[in-house]
Amino acid sequence: MDFIKPSLGTLTNSFQIRSNPKHFGIDLALPGNVSVKASAAGTVTRSYVSDSYGEVIFILHDINGQPYETVYAHMRKGSRKYQAGDTVKQGQVIGYMGSTGDATGQHLHFELHRGRWNGTKSNVVNPLDYIGDIPESVKETKQIIILPAEAESWRVYPLDKQPIKGNEAGYLNPKKFGGLQYNIVGTPGQDIYTIVTSDFGKVNIYGARSTGARIFNAS
């Protein structure tokens, strides 16, 4: 494939230029640390902070003599790894998904232009017509655990203790936050998941289906 999906995530907003409001790219959303990858090999043409795009990188590609330009917007503050003039390989991590600029919630806004990007976006095309699967070499399999908003509190346990009542390291409050979700970084036992929380660090959580917790594949 000439172009690959630039990040993991679910498609939360499609390409749409036939009616208003227009959307000149696709949005891919996923919580946590989500790397953003060059969709094809090329040369960085712009890397800056825009009011609307936020932290953004533009990459110019040459596909059999045809120039294309891709745009990776709303990346996490300070996460841009390359500057104009740098060359990147396909699948190379160029930054991390964020919500900088004109964005509500963490996502990657990705544009593909057949020809150069321009202010009227006259060369824009639907990325989904060009994107193949992420090559095996850059594929990451991730699972996330979602603690629903209905849950009042959720026990978390130190990694070195059995996840049973009395061993709690603390409590999470999904209700307070309208639900919580974490990347699963380990599965030390049946229905036991290791997550990293801001309050308690790396802890285990009991997430059997009967608890209301839900496990999703993030890719």
Ligand SMILES: [Zn+2]
């Ligand atoms: Zn968008």
